[in-house]
Amino acid sequence: MRSDLAASGRRREAGAVLGYVFGRRSWLGALHLLLAPWWALLTALATVVGLAGALMGLPLLLLGVPLFVVTGDLLISAARTEAVWFRRIFGVEIRISPRTVPSGASMLGDARALLTDSGFWLLAAYNLVRLPLAWLTMALPLLAVVAGVVLVEEPVRLALAPNPTPVFAFLHGPEKLLSLGPLCIALGLPLLIGAPLLWRALANVHIGLAKLLLRGSKVHELTERVGVLEVSRAATVDSVEAERRRIERDLHDGAQQRLVSLAMTLGRARSKKDSDPDGASVLLEQAHKEAKEAITELRDLVRGLHPPVLADRGLDAALSGLAARSPVPVKVRYDVPDRPPRTIEAIAYFMVAEALTNIAKHADASRVSVTVEQSGIVLRITVRDNGVGGAVARPGHGLAGLADRASGVDGILTVDSPEGGPTTLTMELPCAS
Incomplete structure (x- = not known):
């Protein structure tokens, strides 16, 4: 029995290692490394041409200032597009530091705002620094894969093919093959097997550079934070x-x-x-x-x-009570080691209550799942039903009110409800102890 359990555990560990090495993230990293040089070339050209043209056109005020503003608008839009790419492909949130978006109300005002925005100049530096990095990180994995294929294939081909013509002169002759062939295979196989890890590592270099240069200065972060707090307070x-x-x-x-x-x-x-x-x-x-x-x-x-059961016994018991009263069958999974703060519990409770009420009234669903789990300092509440979909957080309605409650404590509410279903509501709330 113990040997079977140990063997099963080793198989799971081996599967986890293989999943990490050859998983989706590795192949997405390879795709990013192949596409990044061309995107970097476009953004670097736009940066150099736009800023140089604006500088040369500075004596002609009507030419230099508009060109500078258009360049800034283009670079900021490109950076936001890249942030969407990082979020969709790698699940990484990249905050874009330039807060200034040309409004078109006044060219001189927009140009002055861009000039004094240190985040914009960091963005321009990012576009220039990333260009050689992108080409280097594309060339290194390609060279590693090509070298691995040649090192593995050449000894095998020389051993199996009649009268072969070696690619490497030092492998010519059976005695050389027997002596150096295993060494070539020993060098080539790690290159091939380790290529996905190299893709992941180099993609993380791109992500790290973007986080370093696109987030801007502390002043920009504080400015954005104040703006977000003002909106959430309202x-x-x-x-x-x-x-x-x-x-x-x-x-x-x-x-x-x-x-x-x-x-x-x-x-x-x-x-x-x-x-x-x-x-x-x-x-x-x-x-x-x-x-x-x-x-x-x-x-x-x-x-x-504020239901008494929530105050007395916590969120788990309160959600079980909601599930018991729901006309639609509800399955609750609660996986939170420590009790969250009372305010967070209340917001989570009302989110689930509102969701179950809407499902009973409008979704025409036959089953609902409620999952509450903690990831680090984030409490994640997910409500999923198999109903007709089409739920939207409209201003003045229940879901919009839940989103406002979540934003009041720096949380977020996302609604994924295509027509035809299913509907998934996800609320993430800070849960630091």
């Missing part, structure tokens, strides 16, 4: 205000109306207690029923604000 304030209006509406239309009716019923019962005791008893019974219904509505409203 969104949070709007979300809280909308929630306050909802609570007022629920109180006015629900519990308040029941309490008013209760007061009127008690008043009628008091007026009849002497003249019509039986009628007063009926009215008191009706008032008692209305009081219990008002209590139920208030309890439901409080649960909607």
Whole structure:
């Protein structure tokens, strides 16, 4: 039994190693290394030609300034396109440092903004530095693969083919073949097997250079951070205000109306207690029923604000309760070692609650899966259904409100819901202890 388990473990480890070496990331790295030199050539030419042309056209103000602004717009757009490439291919987020996007309102103003934007000049330097690096990182893997193929193939061909013509003169003759052939194979096989690792490593060099030069200075990072916080603060304030209006509406239309009716019923019962005791008893019974219904509505409203089970037993138990009450079968997987902060728990809970409500109303789904897991300092909540799709986070609607809640704590909400389904909602929230 133990030997079988050990053998199974070794097979899994070997499979993991092979998956790492020959996996998707390695082949995507090779694709990137083959395409990067041509993209680098285009961006370097645009940088050199645009900036040199703008400098030479500087005496002619009407020519140099517009050319400089157009060049800046082109380079920033190219950098953003490259950031999308890194995100889609490698799953790496590259923050582009130039915050200045020419507005077209004033050429001189746009040119002045670009001139004082250190991130733009770092972008120009990146385009120039990356050009030789891209060609070098394409040539090295190609040379390694070609050398590996020749080193492995040549001894085998000399051994099997009649009257072969050697590519390497030192392998001519059977005695040379027998003595140096195994050495060539021993050198060639590691080159071929290790090529995917080289692709991954060199692709990571490209990613590292982009992160180093495109992120800009601390000033730019702080400026962007302040802008993001201003937007998220405004969104949070709007979300809280909308929630306050909802609570007022629920109180006015629900519990308040029941309490008013209760007061009127008690008043009628008091007026009849002497003249019509039986009628007063009926009215008191009706008032008692209305009081219990008002209590139920208030309890439901409080649960909607912050369910007691969430405060007492945590997110896992609260999500299990949501799943049990859902009319659509829900499978919950909770894999979080430590309890998240209370604010993060509340946002995650309401995200799942809103998603399950929308699924029950609109998705026409037969099953739902809810996954909560922690990756580093990020709490990731994923809700997936097999419904009809078409969900959109429209302003003023529930999903948009959830996105605003998430942004208030530096989280993000993504909605992937093509027509025809399936729908996947993913919320990532900071979960630092």
